[in-house]
Amino acid sequence: MTTTDPDLALTIDLEREASALDAADPLRRYRDAFVGSETSLVYFDGNSLGRPPRASVERLARFATEEWGGRLIRGWDESWMQLPFELGDRIGRSVIGAAPGQTVIGDSTTVLLYKLVRAAFDAQRAADPARVEIVIDRDNFPTDRYLVDGIARERGGRVRWIDVDLAAGVRPDALRAAVGPQTAVVILSHVAYRSGYLADAATLTAIAHDAGALVVWDLCHSAGSVPVRSDEWGFDLAVGCTYKYLNGGPGSPAFVYVAARHQETLAQPIQGWMGAADVFAMGPDYRPAEGMRRFLSGTPPIVGMLAMEDTLDLIDDAGMPAIRRKSVALTEFAVRVTDEVLAPLGVTVASPRDAAERGGHVTLSHPTMRAVTARLWEGDIIPDYRDPHGLRIGLSPLSTSFAETLTGLRAVAEAVRAEAG
Template sequence: MTTAPTVPSLADAQLLDRDDPLALFRSRFLPIDDSSVIAYLDGNSLGRPLRRTMELLEDLVTSQWSSRMIRGWQDGWLELPERIGDLLGSTALGAGPGQVILADSTSVCLYKALRAALSLRPGRTEIVTDTDNFPTDRYLVESIAREAGLTVRRITSDPAAGVTAQQVAEAVGERTAIVTLSHVAYRSAFIADMRAINEIAHAAGALVVWDLCHTVGSVPAHLDSTGSDFAVGCTYKFLNAGPGAPAFVYVRAEHQSALRQPIPGWMGAADRFAMAPEYQAAPGVRAMLSGTPAVTGLAGVTAGAELLAEAGIERVRAKSTALTRLAIALCDAWLVPLGFTVASPREDALRGGHITVSHPRAEEIATILIENGVIIDFRTPDGIRIGLSPLSTSFTELWAALDRTRDLASEVCA
């Protein structure tokens, strides 16, 4: 005879908060100025603002921009993309200096990385990606393939899981130029085996371009030690850098000497102020730059990267795992009986910083939840994503949100 698992109680959640070594970091965030919000569980789409960001922006406007004006570029603004890139690399990405730089949006960085990787594999004719990769990634791959006369080989991936190393092994071959995948799947939060996939692609002579949008700030990436080639990611999710904050691109050091990216600009030139008639790329990762850095946006990235460095990515990952584990336990007890399905990996090592639950009426339920102060997001066709940001989300907040979700969903499903 089996005993039903014990449902975590509010007291259990409070105990987890009491013992949480990261609990004090919640005070670093600005309070939510909306009394109707029970819980903010969408930090995997947009992180909450940091007090430090407000301080940095105020200093930028009142002390730097207003007093030094254009001289601010010589005072350090020009070096921000590389300086913050190195901080982000050492803090979250497992990347040594000179390989990460802040530039543009994620979409533009991904376009640059894909075209740069293709330039290193002339004569190869295929790009491998998966059918459930994030839409922008798929759209860019298809567009680049049309431009360059290439073929897209698509791995059919399970939206409730993700791409496996075995699937990649079956898809790559002597014609493969690039494999491009998300490290953490945007629907299910499945964590791909970065090391194994890199090794399989390299054995076929291909390069790998990783999307780290749902990785950075939540799951350690270990880009150098896994032999990764290129990676891109945003900073406005788990790094809390603010809406539209600049993205980053990683280029492995060994690829940089032959690097050619498709959007040359004066910031990526060897001598920015020579205004030379012909473009000559800067050495190193700075060649990935095009236009003028978004200094105001980089203030938020600075605050987020510094906070993560203080907290430590391994401690963040440990709390993320505990939060998602609690969420799954509560969903099993409270939501599965109402017709929900947990559509994320149950094994801790395979699960990123959010979970997805599916339901035939998910879109309707998601709207009701948001209207009633449980801020989550809906992903077609039937997924509700519960995003758990370890530095700003408490266990008690999560428990209260899912308790309220149970009540509201019960009314819908009655």
């Protein structure tokens, strides 16, 4: 087929490319494992809330009737008490590169971050009263920044802010300039929530350690999308959510990683019964449990843990290296389509162009993007919006196809034209 219309020719070429990429994709069979993948809806928000696995629908129904309904309170003795540790170890092994006994499912991301930052700050301050600073960048996720500000005021410390490029993130030189003898804790995001910038975690961890600081890593936008090597890179502490690329469902509990070398020396500040040495002693005094149990507080949210088991099965089967290769291919394709279809409309890429510095999402910038996002949602094209003027394209490697990506980006172009007048 030949055509003299350059726009039509470009459309045909991109459609052929998307079709070829899908046909050659070794992970294409996993797409059918997710609810909604058979519909025409384009989902660009898997980096905020992942699609539910079909197997989880059956698992949740079976749990309600057989385990909860059938076993009732006996379920705690039979399996539920150990589930946070079993799933934590699975996340450690398959997703974040951690040996057993260092990862557990706990509270929300916010609560777990509070526990870790506060515990690390207190330990550092006790060892060296001069260490009063918590280092964080100004473009870190709001929860991280708000927590750090509150903990600094609560514990008599102060925040050392790092200014960063909104289209990138914390680079080694910027961290070197911020840390020193007064640094207690550094908190960093492995993948920046706004730009998708992929930090050099090993190098940044080493820089903080050279300054005598402990590092808390936020893995919310990397766990399940980007390989993480917590033990190899020397992580001290880390937290990640499970409702993004791990598909645990709305509000599913977060996981916490504490390197074995720190577990007996850090005192987490929310002392609840589940973190006590003898959970059922109900004694008058709190004595922390050994190992990762000491970082728990209240009753484990069992129902909220169930769905992620099915995604962990898929990740185990596919392997994180293959997932990362698919993620890179998807974001490379999205950037290429943006350059060819959206750039002529004034849309720019507000994410790193080098795949080695980019996580699993791409942010597109244009003054109309807030209105464009609202318009797209009405047509079942679901990205999300982040100031300033950023439309995020979240591409989940197991559930997103190249054809879906192309369809969505063409819809973005149509919406930009409509909003720009």
